[in-house]
Amino acid sequence: MLRHEFRPGRAVAGLVMLTLAAGYAAxxxxxxxxxxxxxxxxxxxxxxxxxxxxxxxxRLRRRRAGRETSAEASRGGSTQAL
Structure with missing residues (x-):
């Protein structure tokens, strides 16, 4: 199980910064x-x-969460523990 969720924006920012660092080093x-x-x-x-x-x-995470919430409501299920 993953300890944290993947954040692609942070990965892109990190790759850009590593590229800049390599350019400055060169x-x-x-x-x-x-x-x-x-x-x-x-x-x-x-x-x-x-x-x-x-x-x-x-936006994709919000859309996915909205679908999961609407699917749960349409099944009539409850997320409360007994």
Missing amino acids: DAAGAWNAPWTFFAPVFLGGLWLAATVTWVSY
């Missing part, structure tokens, strides 16, 4: 000469993508 090591203006759009675009993924997953 630039600092001299393996890649990237201008600083390259990193700002990648950072902002990554945050926008993470927010979009979070919003979509939130």
Whole structure:
């Protein structure tokens, strides 16, 4: 059993930050000469993508929860323990 639920928006944000860190490390090591203006759009675009993924997953979870609630009500079952 999982200890926590999967949050895809946080995973996307983490991958973007790891990519930025790798880019800065490569630039600092001299393996890649990237201008600083390259990193700002990648950072902002990554945050926008993470927010979009979070919003979509939130909407899907709410839709799934609504279906489960309506299915429970249509069966006439109760969730109370005896």
